[in-house]
Amino acid sequence: MPVLYFLKSYTQQSNYFLLSDSIEGRQGTMIDLNAIDLARIQFAFTVSFHIIFPAITIGLASYLAVLEGFWLCTRKPIYMTLCRFWMKIFAVNFAMGVVSGIVMAYQFGTNWSQFSNFAGAITGPLLSYEVMTAFFLEAGFLGVMLFGWKKVGEKLHFASTILVAIGTLISMTWILASNSWMQTPQGYDIVDGRVVPVDWFEIIFNPSFPYRLVHMGLAAFLATALLVGASGAWHLLKGSHTQVAKKMLSMAMWMLLISAPLQVMVGDQHGLNTLEHQPIKVASMEGHWHQTEKGEGVPLVLFGWPNMEKERNDFAIEIPNLASLILTHSLDGDIPPLTSVAPEDRPYVPVVFFSFRIMVALGILMIVLAVTALILRKKGKIYDKKWFLRFCVAMGPSGLIAMLTGWVVTETGRQPWVVYGLQRTVDAASPNSLTAMSLSLLIFVVVYICVFGLGVSYMLALITKGPADDYSLENDESLNKRPARPLSAADDVEI
Numbered sequence: 459m460p461v462l463y464f465l466k467s468y469t470q471q472s473n474y475f476l477l478s479d480s481i482e483g484r485q486g487t488m489i490d491l492n493a494i495d496l497a498r499i500q501f502a503f504t505v506s507f508h509i510i511f512p513a514i515t516i517g518l519a520s521y522l523a524v525l526e527g528f529w530l531c532t533r534k535p536i537y538m539t540l541c542r543f544w545m546k547i548f549a550v551n552f553a554m555g556v557v558s559g560i561v562m563a564y565q566f567g568t569n570w571s572q573f574s575n576f577a578g579a580i581t582g583p584l585l586s587y588e589v590m591t592a593f594f595l596e597a598g599f600l601g602v603m604l605f606g607w608k609k610v611g612e613k614l615h616f617a618s619t620i621l622v623a624i625g626t627l628i629s630m631t632w633i634l635a636s637n638s639w640m641q642t643p644q645g646y647d648i649v650d651g652r653v654v655p656v657d658w659f660e661i662i663f664n665p666s667f668p669y670r671l672v673h674m675g676l677a678a679f680l681a682t683a684l685l686v687g688a689s690g691a692w693h694l695l696k697g698s699h700t701q702v703a704k705k706m707l708s709m710a711m712w713m714l715l716i717s718a719p720l721q722v723m724v725g726d727q728h729g730l731n732t733l734e735h736q737p738i739k740v741a742s743m744e745g746h747w748h749q750t751e752k753g754e755g756v757p758l759v760l761f762g763w764p765n766m767e768k769e770r771n772d773f774a775i776e777i778p779n780l781a782s783l784i785l786t787h788s789l790d791g792d793i794p795p796l797t798s799v800a801p802e803d804r805p806y807v808p809v810v811f812f813s814f815r816i817m818v819a820l821g822i823l824m825i826v827l828a829v830t831a832l833i834l835r836k837k838g839k840i841y842d843k844k845w846f847l848r849f850c851v852a853m854g855p856s857g858l859i860a861m862l863t864g865w866v867v868t869e870t871g872r873q874p875w876v877v878y879g880l881q882r883t884v885d886a887a888s889p890n891s892l893t894a895m896s897l898s899l900l901i902f903v904v905v906y907i908c909v910f911g912l913g914v915s916y917m918l919a920l921i922t923k924g925p926a927d928d929y930s931l932e933n934d935e936s937l938n939k940r941p942a943r944p945l946s947a948a949d950d951v952e953i
Contacts, residue, residue: 494887496895497569500902504561507910509865510858511555516630517682519549522603526619530612539702543925544686547917549604552596554913561902567854569617569895573876573886577622577653580646580661584636592629596622614739627675634674638667640877641868642735647714665735669728676721677864680824681857683713688854689921691847699924704841707850711831711840718824725821726784733785736878737794738803739871742810744781746770746795753790755779761815769797803875813866820860827853 520542529537532633566574574582602618610618639645645660646653655661687710693703733740741747745759747769758780762771782791796804827849834840841847872878876886 493890493892493895494884495897496892497887497890500569500895500899501565503899504558504661504902506862507906508555508558509861511551511558512626512629513674513678513681513858513861514551514685515548516577516626517679517680517685518544518551519619519626520679521682521686522548523616523623524617526616530616534720534912536631536705537701540705543702543920545604547920550913550917550920552600553806554910557909568898569888569890570886571888573881575652576881576886577640577877580639580653580655580809581636583655583902584632584662588632588636589815592625592627592632595628599625599643630674630678630796631671635662635664635667638670638792639664641670641872642666643877643880648880653877654753659754666728666731669724669731672724673721673728673864676717676724677857677861678716679713680721681861683710683717684824684853684855684857686710687714688851689924691850692922693924694841695844696849702751702925707841707847708835710850711828714824715828715832718821718828721821722825725802725927729785733793736872738799739805739810739867740785741796741798742795742805742807742871743814743867744793745774745807746781746793747771747813748795748804750792750795752792755782755790756785756793758784761810762811764805764811766777766804803874805871810867810871817860817863817867820856820863823853823856824860 491519522545525537525541525544528534529541599618599621602615603622606615606618639661642665643653644664645655645657647656648654662780679951684852686706690703690706690708690710692730693699694707728739743758745762746756750756755778757776759771760775760777762774762776764770765772779789781793783789785791796807830849831840833899834843834846874882876883
């Protein structure tokens with residue numbers, strides 16, 4: 459699934475496109491560049507939602523499996539309380555993830571038909587495998603997980619929860635296999651202007667796939683941990699649901715302490731892989747414009763404003779040799795500069811440059827939060843320090859923000875290519891008019907705000923209300939009901 463590469467990342471680069479790619483169109487029709495930009499904005503807008511909801515689904519599904527497993531092993535009611543609480547939120551979020559995913563079929567067929575025509579022989583089967591395996595696994599056992607309490611055996615219900623969690627991970631695997639191939643394509647041949655699969659093993663296990671898979675999986679767990687931790691901290695600040703709030707915060711901080719450093723190490727290896735296969739993306743991330751002298755090394759630009767016209771960074775604050783050390787593990791390591799390719803083959807550097815720094819800054823804050831939690835835990839004050847609890851609440855959405863900025867770096871950084879080195883973005887679009895694209899974009903914005911705004915409001919209302927303090931399966935009369943849909947299984951809350 460191509461994600462966020464249609465972001466309107468570079469207005470200035472429009473001139474580059476006009477110089478490098480004949481926009482005279484397919485079959486003699488003039489494709490309005492503004493229409494292409496609107497199509498990219500529309501895809502970025504819709505897929506941004508689709509990144510957020512499945513990421514929460516992946517993390518919460520595994521969290522629910524852990525909670526239910528702990529309950530079966532210890533029989534402590536607190537784990538069942540948390541399990542039933544987060545299961546309601548999971549159900550609503552899962553539904554929104556499915557709805558946002560359906561929109562992708564519309565996007566591919568309506569706005570990016572040339573991409574589908576060119577690469578559909580590879581991306582189509584990969585996404586079909588995702589539907590036939592992961593989605594049916596998730597959907598098949600979701601009903602048992604949500605509504606099977608006291609209706610099936612405990613072990614069977616736990617198995618269903620585990621299978622749903624596994625299904626989300628398999629779904630992520632297929633989607634990232636498709637997207638990774640677009641970043642680092644291999645195992646293909648081009649026949650009559652279309653990509654034809656030659657070796658499916660090479661297609662799936664392309665050079666960037668393992669790094670992106672682990673990177674995204676950890677990002678989903680981090681985002682969920684921060685969300686759960688923020689929920690626990692919120693209730694501790696309000697003085698409500700104290701015991702379950704402490705358990706949420708404790709589990710979240712342990713997960714954060716494990717996942718955040720791992721994410722740094724995986725990110726380092728991912729960066730080395732990207733340097734090998736997409737060096738211009740790395741040059742955009744670092745704001746590296748010109749070839750350095752042999753042995754000089756590449757400085758790390760802490761701050762600056764990339765100037766694409768003058769091919770330099772204005773107001774730059776640099777640390778000598780540090781970029782070389784980080785990216786090549788050598789003080790004098792060399793990195794291909796942006797000027798090593800023609801202007802029309804460069805992404806819009808400011809977007810990539812600043813998105814990368816936002817992602818890194820949030821990652822550092824996550825590590826600071828995890829270490830702070832560990833120190834306070836050793837002092838026995840992790841639940842008492844209000845400044846720390848406020849820090850946790852403020853960091854609640856940071857995992858999702860970091861994930862989105864990371865995808866902006868990934869997808870905007872490979873521009874002007876849709877399939878890296880094979881098909882340009884301007885050649886992937888459908889010949890839609892500016893009027894049609896403007897109208898459809900407006901409709902998407904309005905509908906998404908209404909539908910997903912309501913869904914998110916409902917989720918936040920559930921989180922704010924909190925779980926029951928003394929929950930038990932035996933005393934839950936609602937389990938005797940047979941709800942027809944996830945929302946009917948949730949308690950009434952005010953939005």
